[in-house]
Amino acid sequence: MKRPTMADIAREAGVSKGAVSYALNGRAGVSDETRRRILAIADQLGFRANSAARALAGAQAKVVGLALPRPPATLGVEPFFMELISGLEAELSTRSYALLLQTVPDETGEIGLYRRWWSESRVDGVLVCDLRVHDQRVTILRELGLPAVVIGPPSSAGGLASIWSDDQISMTEAVEYLVALGHRRIARVGGIPRLAHTAIRTRAFGEACERLGITEATTVSTDYTGENGAQVTRALLCRQARPTALVYDNDIMAIAGLGVAHELGLRVPADLSIVAWDDSPLCRLVGPPLTALSRDISAHGVQAARMLLSAMEGSPVEDVHDEPAHLSPRGSTAPPPQGSRP
């Protein structure tokens, strides 16, 4: 089977390739009459512009890239990325952009990938996630002039357009809620510490606790995996004065934590309250359903894709401040057990 080319259409319509190009791209230079004829023929032949040729001729590749900065093994369980991807996809596909995906082992690898994508002209723009506090990637991207949108706090975006939700607000809400329930010993199972949003959450957690007079407020770091979350939870719950409430940095760890609580014979929420961050359907499916900081990640993705598309068109793009995750109280939180109240 042979692919039809513009030359075929031109021959068929008795015009030049150039005219066909103008007609197909909706540009001036051909009469409406001719345009219609060309479009009809193109349609009938099932013509599709060869993406390589188009990209080569200086137009866009119609591809955006997303580097996934987590080891492949941990990606599977983390619903965040898949939801983000489906949001991105939803927007990109309507504009017939494709999404190029690649996992990278670390920041260096990611920078190499951007360099390669750039020098191969493989993508028109990229989305950057998991921002570090001082992130080299933004520097490189600006240097390369590769359009990019950062999914993360603008404070670390180094001038690139960014979309984020204010984790400080959400964290504060969670802590206030727990304190209002009567909790005084609250611990946090945090994510990877070098990530910018983790830092923000850690600070917010600390500040909120201090403001509310909670002196026993620990944050323990993890790598976001369920195993690690379970491990840390176990350690926390075996302490002398165990916390009465745990705040997790993602939902997977929260679910793992729930499992550990069961295992140790602690009742949730009677003996232990649990708050998850990110509210995948899973949170509603476990027993008890988890109180979670929920936000619409997929919508986040849609928005990010939109921003990137307009950045690629060259229009100046404003940082977007998406709605912060808000607390959805469910069955996993309650006042602390009697004995542990002051």
Add this chain to the structure above:
Amino acid sequence: MKRPTMADIAREAGVSKGAVSYALNGRAGVSDETRRRILAIADQLGFRANSAARALAGAQAKVVGLALPRPPATLGVEPFFMELISGLEAELSTRSYALLLQTVPDETGEIGLYRRWWSESRVDGVLVCDLRVHDQRVTILRELGLPAVVIGPPSSAGGLASIWSDDQISMTEAVEYLVALGHRRIARVGGIPRLAHTAIRTRAFGEACERLGITEATTVSTDYTGENGAQVTRALLCRQARPTALVYDNDIMAIAGLGVAHELGLRVPADLSIVAWDDSPLCRLVGPPLTALSRDISAHGVQAARMLLSAMEGSPVEDVHDEPAHLSPRGSTAPPPQGSRP
């Protein structure tokens, strides 16, 4: 910043573009001496062949496509795809192939996507999953001559190379295990019925039950979502003579089912045994940990990518029969409650 091109290298080295091409691609036609010089210069300039130009010149695009045939919303929770993707990625990235991802609403959309990918020369090959019993997609792909590997049973692959694990064996193992524990009323919460592997599992479930003299063996269909799984579970457990064991077609629904059991005051495994299919880390994290049919999806992905790569090279590719999912007994299965034994 300007991208170095082959012309730049040629000028620098005082040779022609053609010589550079030969040198870089390790083909005959240049002396070792010249080749070394060219390679050195290319390296020093950080040269990367423009992927569009390369694709245009008839070489490969170095991209493989994966259409995700599920509504974006359900993708997030389903660990299967993400694990598959990370496996694919692991293999593809070592050979510097990129993975192009797109969600499609239905089979028609997917066929359209393949057509478009083909006519745009966007991909060198595709991976097909979620096979239907009589799947149109395989016909189209053969017609287009687009290299493809089917992730699913060869019976529905219509001659395309396929990689699969024998779900019949696994299903039989699960049923035998439950029956050996003493269960007599077993129900199955199945996946989307028009998918080929679902059909295979349904048949295997029915046959195994019949062979073992289990007369009350129902299969209920779902759309694989946790919600649907919960719903169906609720209905099954409210029946007159409720089943003492449930076999789920994925892990998400199994977890949802566990939640429902808790909600109804049934103890797992004392009152109800649960078997999950696909063993994401989640299964080990809930309480009790779920007995599951586990297989290495990521390895499956690696293998699939390898097959596709060799199919794209034109070598004949044998169907691969991956190891079937095998039962990992955990805390969610036990003999049925006393009263319900015959």
Add this chain to the structure above:
DNA sequence: AGCTGGGGAAAAACCGCTTAAGTCGAGCCG
């Protein structure tokens, strides 16, 4: 001396599309 053969490399064609520049006839104006 003349012919052949072959290796190393230059030259040029080509892939399919975009786009600047050029052509040509029609319409308008002074």
Add this chain to the structure above:
DNA sequence: CGGCTCGACTTAAGCGGTTTTTCCCCAGCT
């Protein structure tokens, strides 16, 4: 009626690779 503008196309030059063809030079043979 000459000169101009303008719309509708055509021409042709890239884009950055690959591949085919051509060319040159020199060794080897008759």
